[in-house]
Amino acid sequence: MSWTEFPLFAKALLGLLAIFCVANFVYFVSGDSPYSQRDMIALVVIFVVGSAIILSAGFVFRLFNKS
Numbered sequence: 001m002s003w004t005e006f007p008l009f010a011k012a013l014l015g016l017l018a019i020f021c022v023a024n025f026v027y028f029v030s031g032d033s034p035y036s037q038r039d040m041i042a043l044v045v046i047f048v049v050g051s052a053i054i055l056s057a058g059f060v061f062r063l064f065n066k067s
Contacts, residue, residue: 007065010058014051021047 021043027033028040 005062007058007061010054010061013054017047017050017054 024035024043025040028035
């Protein structure tokens, strides 16, 4: 399955998750953030686990909706 065949909802959720994580990381690096390094590690874990869930859901959705 190529990326172009991947369900649109999964692409959108993955994009929103990436934007959220990058925005929080940039905020952390700027120096004005109240976040600690532990919070940033948690953000990476959220991104990895969230991405895995979204990609799995998209794959399963595509698997069951083959035409």
